[in-house]
Amino acid sequence: MLLNQFLLLAAALFCIGVYGVLVRRSAMLVLMSIELILNAVNINLVAFGALTDDVGGSVFALFTIAVAAAEVGIGLAIVLLMYRNRRSIDLAQVDLLKG
């Protein structure tokens, strides 16, 4: 019974994260939303791991956290570049390449 609550929480977090990515115009907030999704996944993993008291789940979560950190670093670097070149981090203006 306990598991469902966790899964539901993770699913909710996941949807909020996705919503954030799709709607927010500022690159920073999109990055944050992605972090949100990744954390939702962590909850999932840990919940499953706990259910079957198998260490794999938490190991997987650890890896996810490490990778998420790396990604955010790179993400921020790229957004910084964007700011330096365009003076704004509004994703809507980024449409030079299309068609």
Place this chain on the structure above:
Amino acid sequence: MLAQLAQQTESFVRPAIDWHAVAPELTLLAVGALVTLLDIVFLERGRRFTSAVAAVGLLITMVPIVTLALDGNDRSLFSGAFVVDNYALVMKALFVLSAYVVVLLSANYVAEGDYWENEYYGLVLSSVLGMVLMASARDLITVFVALELLSIPAYMLASWRKRDLKSNEAGIKYYLMGVFASAILLYGMSLLYGSAGSTLLTDINSAVGASGAPSAVVVLGIVFVVVGFGFKVSAVPFHTWAPDTYEGAPTPVTAFLSVASKAAGFVALMNLLFVGFVERGDIYEPLLWVLAALSMTVGNLIALRQTNIVRMLAYSGVAQAGYMLAPLAVASSVPDTALSATVTYLVIYAAMNLGAFVVVMAVARKTRSAEISSFNGLFSYAPGLAVAMSLFLFALAGIPPFGGWFAKFRVMEAVIEAETTSGLVLGVVVAVNSVIALYYYARIGLGMWANDAPDGDLTPVRLPFSLASALILTGGVTLVFGVLPQLVGDLTQVSLLSGIGG
């Protein structure tokens, strides 16, 4: 306190490592480290030899791969999470060699640019390391780590030209879509882990493969995983990033993305399909059928209208991904043929596409533009290049005697061997699509031969040594695979099922 800690860890027993199996990865790691070290030590002066070191390093990594191949028997470490079998070795060789060609491509391209050059090779090598790892990954965590290891450097490579808006935009788009897709993939993996209780693909297969209707969690898991890799492979509807990123990114990086990272995507997808949920064919076959048909048709249709050669090659890549997905759509009925068909296609596709990019870069050196019209009259001032480009284009279109025909033949063979109506329909779709594709390939060929050069200047194109050698390598491979397909046939006669059985 420290002792207590140490005491707890005695119970931790170090897993036995078969160093020979891990040799390729280690050598790559060493080369990457060396390049970074050189960059730090020599700073500016290092510009000249970093690319040479990277190239030589890649060739050195081929040595352990070849020894492992000669050794012949499959090896498995970490209780099956890391497997080195023929299939893995072929893919590792493919990644390393395509990386080698990309390094050849970028040798003077990057040098001519005014950006800091050395990190470029470091990133490329680390990305290749990720791909090589992916080839042997048979465990969710390893797959995920390998995927991220090859993607993150790729995001940076995509936005390599810091001050150029287009490269920056390419980087943003690739990054955001990439991270979003891997998030979805991760979510799917977590569900799979949940239902199987272990991250090992073989365990997942036994859990997921239970007979009877699969639970919603399993279905969702599989779909999200396939979506994740669908992005990587640029299958429609997850392909939208590809054209913009290819156009924005520097051309060698585009070549790298379109060949190596797409191949890595396929490797991951195949690992999961053939090892992870091989019994669950009833779910992923229709899924992949839809993706394959969509990718082929949409990719080709959009490519008809392109005016920029790189965007056209992007969409052509999307269509080729569709062709490669086709055998996977009948994988459960004819697993071995499907696998070897896709692997063959990957190998030949790598040669053809890299060759095409070589010529694109060579022409860009003179015309300074990637527009298709800039190719007009190429035959009049650079007949060699024109013939080479025609060779690659008609290979991509699947016209014998160039390599592509055998790749497409193997795909059609797999699809027909399945003897299912969906297989047959997919075969017809492949046939129709190869005709649509032929239109835009032939149109460029036409332009090169029939039209006259833009504003008539006929100064011949001077090829630097590295570009020339890359051209000869890829051209030779494409022609040889076309005329003597048996070579690539022996190479790609692989099977993943033995992994589970063995």
Place this chain on the structure above:
Amino acid sequence: MDFLNDWGLTLVTFLPLAGALVMMAIPKEEEKVLKQAALLTSLATLAAGIWLLVEFDYDRAGSLQYVVDKNWIEVIGSGYTLGLDGMSLPLLALTVLVMPLVFIYSWDHIPSPGNAKAFLALMLILETGMIGTFVAQDLILFFVFFEVVLLPMFFMIAVWGGEDRRYASLKFFLYTMFGSALMLLGFLALFFLSKDPVTGELLRTFDMRVLTDAAGAGIVRSSQLLIFGGMFLGFGVKVPLFPFHTWLPDAHTQAPTQGSVILAAVLLKLGTYGFIRIAIPMLPEAAEAWAPWIGLFAVIGIIYGALGCLAQTDMKRLIAFSSVAHMGFVMLGIATLTDFGINAAIFGMVAHGLITGMLFFIAGSVKERYHTLEIKRLGGMLLQAPRLGWILGFTSMASLGLPGLAGFWGEFPAILAAYQPANGIPEETFRGYMVVAAIGTVLAAGYLLWLLQRTAMGEPSEEFANDPHITDVNRFEWIAWSPILFLIVLFGVAPGLIFDVTDPAVVESLNNCLQLPDGCEGVAAATTAMFGG
């Protein structure tokens, strides 16, 4: 003799390719040397061809000779097998003969953008593709050569063609590619489904000989029909059969003279050869089911082609449409599935190759002199260039099927065979086809003589009245044309030369149909009902 046995066919197939590679070495400027090299290669191939013909054992014409069987791609079970028998011999001879003549003709007729090196090299590659297709005895090898032919022809039309050559070349390439892609699906299905008639286990081979002996045993009828459908599309496009013919007029009108001659003389025969070598012997049951439809399309083609010709204003386009009509007769001969009909078809192929090739040569020379092929503007050729006029008259007589010339022996036996098709096929329908085909000959006389009247007879139009460079036939043209004219008469007077060679091979290829348990009747009921014969 044994050199010939194992190297003969490989030599004759790849000699032109070797010549093309040698020409790569010669620099672009020395056109003369290039032309000599090309001519020399094609003559060497001709010599090799003749040597093969001489050594060919004619009383065993039914069985394959000079068989070469090496492995090529084991992984998909396809081998490098070549062989020559009565059916492919005349077509090989035709190819090997026409090519040197084309090279002689192009001695001083290199079309507009020049670049003789590429033009001649492409033609040599084309020759390899054509010869390869006729001698291949393995489905995949056949497919490869079948497609290799496309590329050089595409470039010849695209680069050296007429005004809207791009549209025509692309259309030609896409159309044929579509057909051959579906044909490949048919080959694959045949590969996977055909079973050994005796043991019943899967054959899994592309070797034509084995598949012909198996004759589609074990494949359930519906899939046989489907496979034959794929092959029908693939070959039908090439023939060109009625609904798939729209690429031919454009391709011919835009192609350079040499291109049209080769296209008409040999390329159209790949399709029909495919039918008699692959489609019919390997799937006899399906062949019977499809025969009335093939006959119907063939007959429509005859009338449709003729009506098309009557409407043309451009001479070359008219000749192209006449090819549609002629190939209609050939396909009618094939549709009867009798050895008499198929013999007539093969003869029709050779005759059409010579005659229409000749017509295109003349069209090319007229274009060379008048710079237009607009029939309205031409006229009075018999006055200004009498020999050219008479040759046009002679060839159009041959083309409309005047007995005593080659054309007649292609059409008359086909009409004769249509009276009594193989016993599995509805006879009344085919007798209807026979009458329509006979009416077709009248239309043929109509459009050909009308063309002759408008171009050759009458007074020359004032535009060209005293045009200096409308000269009569020059030296190279005579050398290039006289063998063809001689052969048209020779085959007209002594058709036995071809019939004796092809007859045993055709009987051999058709005897599977007779071995079917219920002969060919089994299918009759279904087809008559379906077709309402």
Place this chain on the structure above:
Amino acid sequence: MLSLFALESVSEVSTVVQDANWFLEHAWIIPLLPAISFVLILFFGKRLPKKGAEIGITAVAVSFLLAVVTGWAWLDHRDNVVFDGGHSESVVVDDGHGSDDGYGTDDGHSGDATADEEHAIVVDDGTTNGDDRVSLAVAAAETGGKTEAHPYVAVQQTTQWFQSGGVEFGAGILVDGLSVMMLFVVTLISLLVHIYSTDYVGGDRRYTHFFAFLSLFTASMLFFVLSDNILQMIVGWELVGVCSFALIGHWWEEKPNSDAALKAFITNRVGDVGLLVGMITLFFAAGGGTTFDTVSINEQVVQGNVSHTALVVAAAALTAAVMSKSGQFILHTWLPDAMAGPTPVSALIHAATMVVAGIFMVARLYPVFFEGMSIGGSSINLLSTVGAVTLVGAGLLAFVQDDIKKVLAYSTVSQLGYMAMALGVGAWTAAVFHLFTHAFFKANLFLGSGSVAHAVHSFDMKKDMGGMKKYMPRTFWTFLIGSVALAGLPPLAGFWSKDEILVGTGGWGLFGGTGGNGAYTFHLSMGMIGAALTAAYMTRCMYLTFFGEWRGGHGHDDHGHDSHDAHDAHGHHGEPHESGPRILVPLYVLSGFSILVGLVNLPPGLFSGSAKSPASWQERFLHYMEPAGSSYFPAVAHGTPSWSLAIVSTAIAVLGIGMAFWYYFVRVDRLSKQTGQSLTGLPNGLTSRNRLAKAGHTLLVNKYYLDHLYTGIIAGFTKGRLARAAYWVNQNVLDRTVNVAGETAVRAGRVVYERIDQGVVDGLVNSAGRVSDSTGQELRKINSGQVQNYAALMFAGAAVLAGAFIILFAL
């Protein structure tokens, strides 16, 4: 006198032999010589002194001699091929046929002759002393006065041409009475035409071409005549068609000439459709799908083991071929237009030889027609009706022609109608005999008209001729002989052959039936009318050309609408003068034949066995020509000639002449003397009536013309309104339908090409291209550049797929 002939029983065994007199065996040399001469003229003609003419003439002359000798050998072969003296040779009966008397053919020399099986029946060969006596017991007792001891044995030589798909393609010659007669006619007239053309076509630019094609024509006609299988007939048939195309279009500079040539060839090809279908049906139904051999096909038909429907189809199809080739009613329009060719061509091809090819084919395959049309016993069938209609129709049309050659052309069409009717009613010998005689006097007339036209450089009787009697007496006399022969006045040739035909119709019930195969009274009456018409228009033609004053030459310089003789170098004006010897000699020879040739086939009953015409003299032509009693000829009944019919037919001919004579010679002549200019007709009567005729609706002219009423009704009417109406019908209905057919084909072609080909079929292909192009354009919009749209698309794809698969599989 009245005894009907008993039907001779038909022999079971094939009466064809391989070896006979050397000339009969090697008759194939005759066509070979002109063929060689064609090749020689083509290549070396230009350089020879006489520019090729001499090769042509020598070749035809030698062939003619050979033909004569072969004819002689045939007569000898026909006579003493049988019984030498009293004793009869013992005959080994062939196993298959249990008939009372078997026929044995000497197969001794099987060495050289390739006799195929069912023909060779071994007989203990008697002593073969040169004339290969073959002992044949007479099948049935010959009735009637003649003791016909000798059966009719043809000579056949076949070699295997090639073999395809189990079918034997043989090539060979079949020499019997019919072919020998044709050989003689073709070579003789061709020789005379050759000589004639050396003068007539003298200055022409393409003189050598003309002779080349003349030789080719002769060769192909001879090849056609000698052919022993129906395939060879088709080949000969079409080769002859091509030569006529080339020769009609000899002056192809003017469009009307090349139009005429085109029309001739295409109409022949229309007939060829019938020929092809007919021959193929025969090949399968009668030849058993293995052989084309005429003799075996005929035998199968005669023995009755061929289905009647197949025979009806074959006969109908072959009749269509005859209608086109021999200018029968519906498809005759090309023949008058073919007059655009030079006159020698018209004489040789469109009078004597080519146009009778159709008749020859019917004669050769007579059993097919006899059974197919069930000629014996019925009173009407397709062939005879077509013949009769053509006979009268063409006769009428001949009345209104101004061009002398057109008159003769329509007269040829009508005479061909005669022959077709004769064959249709079963009078085989009469038809062949009429063909034989007609060739001579029609060629004579054509060459005569050529000689006149040569002098006045136009063919238009009304404008440029008249009174030629004074200027060209010799041509006048030969032309007169020809016309009288054509009109059918006794003792000349025309009378005998026409009378035979009328006898053959068997319709003459008044004074006792004349026998024959059925009561064809309708055809008899048409024949009679035809005879009258022929006589009438020939008199008109004679008057307009030779009598009255010369109308041409003074003042008007235009040379008539279709006088293409202007091409001759020597186009001088001034008084017309007699033609040179090379034109006149052929005329003399032909008129001589026109007189004598009729006597060849004196009807037996006529002189009731009087000493003057002993039995051996009577019906020589029948004796030598008709393969009575042979295996490949049906049992045909022969009509007995009767006095009364002969007298009535002559009277009608005289009546025809009289009427025309009275109208022209008396009234027009008197009027033209009064008015001083030489008129070509009664100005007030005819022209006014012409207008009336042309209107065709107004009531008869008011009374004061009543005195003309009588002549108007009989002479005028037939000459005026009816003939003009017939001509109008011919031009506007028949001829136009042929031209309209051509135009509709072209228009249909354009419609098919523009609408269907470019529109539908090609359209589909192009539209497929356009559709994929535009969808490509739409799909491009997916890449809007907004990265968040991409993310949305991706997630939407994932969500949709997940949802669908869960619903499909998991629930």
